[in-house]
């Protein structure tokens with residue numbers, strides 16, 4: 095009998111050479127060992143949280159261990175490059191967010207191209223929240239604006255590195271307020287949140303995934319939600335939108351998606367996409383996400399083609415915003 099891994103490699107080789115393979119070969123055997131799900135940010139942050147929820151749900155549908163690996167740094171681009179260069183066998187996958195679409199406008203050089211990745215489906219969409227350390231004096235966005243106008247450069251805004259969601263949201267804030275703050279990069283907003291709660295940094299623009307419980311527990315101050323509509327989640331229901339609280343047009347939603355290295359056999363991609371669709375119907379997962387104010391994707395962007403199309407519109411959308419704001423790539 096053929097070694098299953100060897101036959102999967104053979105199938106991959108055949109695809110690379112343009113030879114039609116029987117999808118059943120790869121399908122029957124995948125996955126016969128643990129799958130690694132790379133998260134390009136630190137543990138305890140929003141990307142890590144959604145990846146762990148998806149890993150758990152995928153484990154049920156793939157009937158195989160799914161291990162989350164945090165490969166951090168440079169706003170998510172290091173972990174992305176790691177997956178772009180990994181074996182295209184379906185055993186190394188990536189959960190990444192909006193940063194994948196903004197990195198091309200924010201970095202002069204990246205260790206990967208988007209064509210190095212296969213798009214496997216969009217996962218979720220979350221609003222962000224502008225939050226402050228407990229000891230920050232202002233209680234409202236209006237008062238915070240006065241403080242930023244007077245002393246913005248003395249205020250530290252924690253973020254997860256250039257191109258991360260918290261960085262992007264901070265850039266939007268600066269551009270709308272026409273003030274500069276001091277950006278403090280972390281390997282993810284998980285560790286940044288600990289520093290914010292401990293009064294070590296002043297502000298952060300953080301996805302509801304990670305901020306809802308801290309707002310509810312009054313561990314941080316909440317100044318506004320980044321979506322145009324208020325969140326329906328009880329902890330956020332009284333938090334105004336940034337749009338209504340004095341920053342008209344502020345609209346920022348963070349999405350996450352699933353990716354594999356380019357050249358992964360089509361039958362394996364189909365199996366992962368099917369497993370993702372099942373994972374996102376998992377009632378436990380839906381309940382956890384909804385309680386935090388996160389929407390699980392159910393539309394056409396859950397298909398590889400829909401995901402890729404959406405990604406391309408986001409690259410164009412953010413490219414223009416970044417260019418119009420005069421932000422120079424690193």
Ligand code: ASP
Pocket residue numbers: 135136139140141142191193253254258259260261281282283284
């Ligand atoms: N998603 C990042 C994290 O999980 C945070 C960010 O992009 O701002 O740390």
